[in-house]
Amino acid sequence: MLQELLTAAAAAGSAGVLYFASAARIVKQYERGVVLRLGRLTGEVRQPGFTLIVPVVDRLHKVNMQIVTLPVPAQEGITRDNVTVRVDAVVYFKVVDAANALIRVEDYKFAVSQMAQTSLRSIIGKSDLDDLLSNREKLNQGLELMIDSPAVGWGVQIDRVEIKDVSLPETMKRSMARQAEADRERRARVINADAERQASKVLAEAAREMSETPAALQLRLLQTVVAVAAEKNSTLVLPFPVELLRFLENPQRVPAGHTPERPAAT
Structure with missing residues (x-):
């Protein structure tokens, strides 16, 4: 009898362990x-x-419940200004309601992926090329709102959406390079013209100063001669001083305070 009780207890214990x-x-x-x-x-x-x-x-x-990093495959579309581009992105999301994520949608990861691809193609069609290249922050916010609206009912919260890369056709890249080069050349010409204008004003002021003081012009001439002579690779021709030329024009000039004698009348 005791052995039977021990056997029953052991069986019950084993069943309890298996159940637990x-x-x-x-x-x-x-x-x-x-x-x-x-x-x-x-x-x-x-x-x-x-x-x-x-x-x-x-x-x-x-x-x-961890944040999931979901890459969005590159989507090809035509922008509002009729440029064909390929854009890929990445979506960061997490589950905030485990019950809804399991009950409301069959596969919440696949659903978010498809919604992200559809929203990305929609964003491409509504945007200009310049917006895709330089105004990505605004596009990221719009893309996040488009994905987050249906995902709320799935118990999923979109944490962040980032556009990774925008691929352009080679012809468009060459056109943009030519445009950038032309714009830089235009700015260089404007800068050169402005420099010439400022230099002309300074030269005009210097000319007025030198016209009032002839000696300044001669000093400037001597400075130029010194600068050219320092190179030692040019033939230098020195002009005559202006005072010497004036003296040669009137060699018989009478000194001041002396009255020349008149010849006697015959």
């Missing part, structure tokens, strides 16, 4: 557990740690 082993579940820190009892959502979402379910009757689904 099949009912025990571990939910990780970055996960949440959703329990379906006979196919129906029951109870609250299980928090991280140790939890128990009813074997055979309950089924525990673990939902990852």
Whole structure:
């Protein structure tokens, strides 16, 4: 009799251990557990740690709550100014409601991916090429709103959307390069013209100063001669001083204070 009781106790203990082993579940820190009892959502979402379910009757689904990085394949489209481009992006999102992410949508990752691709093609068609190249922050915000609106009902929150790259045809790249080169050449010409204008004003002021003081012109001439002579690779021809030329024009000039004698009349 005692042996039978021991055998029954051992069998009950084994059954209890098996039941406990099949009912025990571990939910990780970055996960949440959703329990379906006979196919129906029951109870609250299980928090991280140790939890128990009813074997055979309950089924525990673990939902990852981490931020998911989802690359969006490159989408080809025509911009509003009729330029063909290929644009790819990346979406950062996370699950905020584990029950809705499991019940409301079959595969929330696939659903977000398809919505991101559709929204990206829509953004391409509504934007100009200049916006895609230089105004990406505004486009990222618009793309985030377009994806986040339907994702809210799936228990998913869009954290951030970034446009990664914009690929242009080779002909368009060459056209943009020519445009940039022409614009730089235009600015260079404007700068040169402005420099010439400022230099002409300074030279005009210098000419007026030198016209009032003839000696300044001679000093400037001597400075130029010194600068040219320092190179030692030119033939230098020195002009006559202006005073010497004036003296040669009137060699018989009478000194001041002396009255020349008149010839006697015959």
